[in-house]
Amino acid sequence: MYTTENTESQGAHLVVEGDGYTVMSLCDNLSMATEDVLWSDGSCCACPDYTTVPCAC
Amino acid sequence: MLDEALGPLHVTENLITLERGEDELLLVNSFSMRPMYVARGRAQVKGLLEEARGRSLEALAERRPQDAALVRMLREHRILLGAGERERYIGEEIEAKAAEPARPKDKMTVFLLVTEACNQACIYCLNGSDTYQKSAPSVMSPDVAVASIRACLDKLKAGGTLQVTFFGGEPLLQWALIKEVIRRCESEVRKDYGDRKIAYHITSNLTLNPPDLIEVLKKNNMTVLSDIDGPPEVHDRCRPYLGGRPSHAQSAATIRRLVDAGIKVALRTTITALNQDAILETAAHHKALGAANSGFVPVCAVNSDKDYLADELLPDPDRIIARLVELYRSGLWSRDNLFPFNEYVLKLRPGSRQVTGCAAPSGSTPVIRPNGDVYLCIYLVGQEKFRYGTLSTPWDRRLLDRSSVSLHVDNVPGCKACAWRYACGGGCPVMKLACLDGAPASPRAEEYGRRINCDFTRAILTELLWDTATRLRGQLGPGTPQADGAPVDRTSFC
Numbered sequence: 413m414y415t416t417e418n419t420e421s422q423g424a425h426l427v428v429e430g431d432g433y434t435v436m437s438l439c440d441n442l443s444m445a446t447e448d449v450l451w452s453d454g455s456c457c458a459c460p461d462y463t464t465v466p467c468a469c
Numbered sequence: 470m471l472d473e474a475l476g477p478l479h480v481t482e483n484l485i486t487l488e489r490g491e492d493e494l495l496l497v498n499s500f501s502m503r504p505m506y507v508a509r510g511r512a513q514v515k516g517l518l519e520e521a522r523g524r525s526l527e528a529l530a531e532r533r534p535q536d537a538a539l540v541r542m543l544r545e546h547r548i549l550l551g552a553g554e555r556e557r558y559i560g561e562e563i564e565a566k567a568a569e570p571a572r573p574k575d576k577m578t579v580f581l582l583v584t585e586a587c588n589q590a591c592i593y594c595l596n597g598s599d600t601y602q603k604s605a606p607s608v609m610s611p612d613v614a615v616a617s618i619r620a621c622l623d624k625l626k627a628g629g630t631l632q633v634t635f636f637g638g639e640p641l642l643q644w645a646l647i648k649e650v651i652r653r654c655e656s657e658v659r660k661d662y663g664d665r666k667i668a669y670h671i672t673s674n675l676t677l678n679p680p681d682l683i684e685v686l687k688k689n690n691m692t693v694l695s696d697i698d699g700p701p702e703v704h705d706r707c708r709p710y711l712g713g714r715p716s717h718a719q720s721a722a723t724i725r726r727l728v729d730a731g732i733k734v735a736l737r738t739t740i741t742a743l744n745q746d747a748i749l750e751t752a753a754h755h756k757a758l759g760a761a762n763s764g765f766v767p768v769c770a771v772n773s774d775k776d777y778l779a780d781e782l783l784p785d786p787d788r789i790i791a792r793l794v795e796l797y798r799s800g801l802w803s804r805d806n807l808f809p810f811n812e813y814v815l816k817l818r819p820g821s822r823q824v825t826g827c828a829a830p831s832g833s834t835p836v837i838r839p840n841g842d843v844y845l846c847i848y849l850v851g852q853e854k855f856r857y858g859t860l861s862t863p864w865d866r867r868l869l870d871r872s873s874v875s876l877h878v879d880n881v882p883g884c885k886a887c888a889w890r891y892a893c894g895g896g897c898p899v900m901k902l903a904c905l906d907g908a909p910a911s912p913r914a915e916e917y918g919r920r921i922n923c924d925f926t927r928a929i930l931t932e933l934l935w936d937t938a939t940r941l942r943g944q945l946g947p948g949t950p951q952a953d954g955a956p957v958d959r960t961s962f963c
Contacts, residue, residue, distance in 0.1 A: 426542060426545075428538045428539050430513070430535065430536060430539055432509075432513045433507060433509055433510020433513045433514055433539070434507070434509050435507050435539060436938070436945075437503070437506075437542070437546065438495075438504040438937050438938060438941060439503050439504070439819040441937050441940065441941050442504060442814070442817045442818055442819055442937055443818055443819050
């Protein structure tokens, strides 16, 4: 059982202009987020809360 | 490829809808996590979604031929779904997956409580005096540490990485032990697990400053996390030494020493009522100390004894959110170096789906006590029902499997109807487990915990989504509407 699942590949950058609307995909921009953060356990199971609990006392 | 034989269309039941200003809209199906931004034309897009309900794709195309590209985009972003398209997990499926044999893992983090003793008396200490041996001479032996590390390496696949986190209590109280564990890992363990990697980390208050600290940290590429809860006068109220003496000066001196030696130190602040209004000031203080990262974590309202934090120490979630958003927008720290933004943005990566709030139920983050007992979480140390292994027996996955099922967002009563659940995974489960486990009621703490898990998480994710949209709109230049920089004031959560 995995906490985080990658379900699909990212879509292409996309902007749709129509009569009265402009719509954009944020997928490309959000797929640039990196995991290079010091307090991540880097786990395949994303665990942001667990590794940052107040624990050093 | 999307199947065109869809039957009647519907809007995903997991739709997060955010609105900003007069005409902007953000749509996300949290089950698929492919955010879509409407820079202008909110009403038209919402109208199209209404019109699509119950119609076939072909019928919609006939009625709205001019909007074919938009319909396709709504399909690709999983906003518009067909009758049989998947949107949630069912109970049997969750249980079947939990019961599958454990697969070798890519990565694990083992938390070694090298001692449960500490030289500080933080006002919000998670270690309860009944469950943790805080004053007893509790020290892990090198044999226990190495055996536990080996047990984790056995669960890794070839090429996988084990992060060994020296934890406590205050781990630097057992610096000689830490060095011995590293020595044995490097000289003995690596030979037996040549196809797996070991990385080292220490979470310490850094009030102790052994002379060879820098040398060992650098030699072993260790990462460091420490806690500075504010400028000196604030920090010393939150994190005094045992007996009450101020501790900031010593921690700050060690941090500066490490930073001057080129070691990256991440600094974290635990937010309580005492420092909730000093978040910007504290972030600047982290920067002045030379930190590589700055993090702000709302205090957990329950400790390992299932005792709740005093009401007067509970911060106000609304004030935390406001200050953190203000800090984020100030640009003092980049997104990549500011928690929670740097990690929460990972929840928004296309295709991500979080089904539990943390990795604990997966067994990727075991916590080892000095005697070798293995627990699900540092908040649950000492509670027998959350112990799933010992030094001398194989780790028993049944607790993990049960937790994976009970904490799955499609099983948690407060989560399973929420559109955000696959973005947050239900948040930190400690409060839920404490409540389930018969902790005495504390209405204010429980409400605080709920708001941190829900409102706080939503607010951070919302800020990140809008920020991403604003940046993208800026990149596209003239011809698209310009960002107004307005606060997120008309956000609705559907």
